[in-house]
Amino acid sequence: MVVKQLEMNTPLTAKDKPVNSFGDEFLKPQTNGNMVAKHGQYAKYSDPAFTEVDTSKEVVLNTYPDGTREGRIETTTGVPLKEYNASMWDEDFFRKHILKPRQPDEAIERARVMDYALNSVMVGFSILMVRYAILPVWYMGQPTMTMVGQMNIEAEIGQLEDKQCKTVVWRGKPVYVYKRSAKQMRDVEETPMSALKHPETDVARFPNNRLLAVCIAICTHLGCIPIPNEGLFGGFFCPCHGSHYDASGRIRQGPAPLNLEVPPHKWVNDETIYLGN
Numbered sequence: 235m236v237v238k239q240l241e242m243n244t245p246l247t248a249k250d251k252p253v254n255s256f257g258d259e260f261l262k263p264q265t266n267g268n269m270v271a272k273h274g275q276y277a278k279y280s281d282p283a284f285t286e287v288d289t290s291k292e293v294v295l296n297t298y299p300d301g302t303r304e305g306r307i308e309t310t311t312g313v314p315l316k317e318y319n320a321s322m323w324d325e326d327f328f329r330k331h332i333l334k335p336r337q338p339d340e341a342i343e344r345a346r347v348m349d350y351a352l353n354s355v356m357v358g359f360s361i362l363m364v365r366y367a368i369l370p371v372w373y374m375g376q377p378t379m380t381m382v383g384q385m386n387i388e389a390e391i392g393q394l395e396d397k398q399c400k401t402v403v404w405r406g407k408p409v410y411v412y413k414r415s416a417k418q419m420r421d422v423e424e425t426p427m428s429a430l431k432h433p434e435t436d437v438a439r440f441p442n443n444r445l446l447a448v449c450i451a452i453c454t455h456l457g458c459i460p461i462p463n464e465g466l467f468g469g470f471f472c473p474c475h476g477s478h479y480d481a482s483g484r485i486r487q488g489p490a491p492l493n494l495e496v497p498p499h500k501w502v503n504d505e506t507i508y509l510g511n
């Protein structure tokens with residue numbers, strides 16, 4: 235991310251003369267065996283004279299992309315636009331972007347640590363930017379927690395199988411929508427009021443869409459989440475202290491004092507419920 239480009243200030247020289255790498259500005263320079271041996275894949279950016287140059291103090295930093303010559307080496311420095319030709323070979327460019335002085339190992343290590351530290355600072359800075367500059371803007375479009383606590387929602391429940399339970403989160407609370415089987419319906423309808431700790435008829439709890447029980451899934455004892463299809467009465471069971479609810483969510487056995495609360499709701503259609511007032 236952070237590249238410190240060290241530039242060379244002195245021209246490459248061969249035998250005390252500046253190297254004119256690419257005399258022919260339109261033709262790709264010739265390479266030969268010596269050049270390839272010395273410069274490998276970069277030989278094509280050199281000329282025969284270049285093989286005489288002592289590059290032991292330099293290392294290859296970047297590479298030119300492969301492909302057609304056009305656009306491979308681009309220079310506009312000192313070239314009037316009308317004379318600009320993208321296929322020009324330019325040694326200054328080569329020196330500036332391809333070579334850099336070879337550094338001693340500890341300098342490389344220092345540069346690496348520095349690079350790491352700068353990267354860490356930049357990452358940290360980016361996280362802070364997101365936290366303090368971007369998130370607040372995003373939050374502006376979001377409902378506040380107070381609004382969430384009072385919101386009514388419409389939820390698509392879909393077709394449920396017998397004894398299938400779906401959970402909808404409403405005002406921060408889990409709400410079970412539970413499909414009772416024919417046998418469960420018979421049981422809850424035939425249960426005498428005298429058997430109930432908190433007497434309520436099933437039809438009073440769920441006057442519409444009778445097969446679907448809708449209860450807030452919070453145990454009325456100390457607030458655990460009851461488990462559907464468990465317990466002695468085939469409805470809901472709270473394992474925290476052993477409260478058994480029937481398929482209507484009515485407390486039948488255990489320490490819970492009240493039936494599971496039925497949230498205010500109405501059915502928009504057979505598969506869509508509206509929770510709230």
Ligand code: FES
Nearest residue numbers: 453455456472475
């Ligand atoms: S919290 Fe459910 S039984 Fe105690």
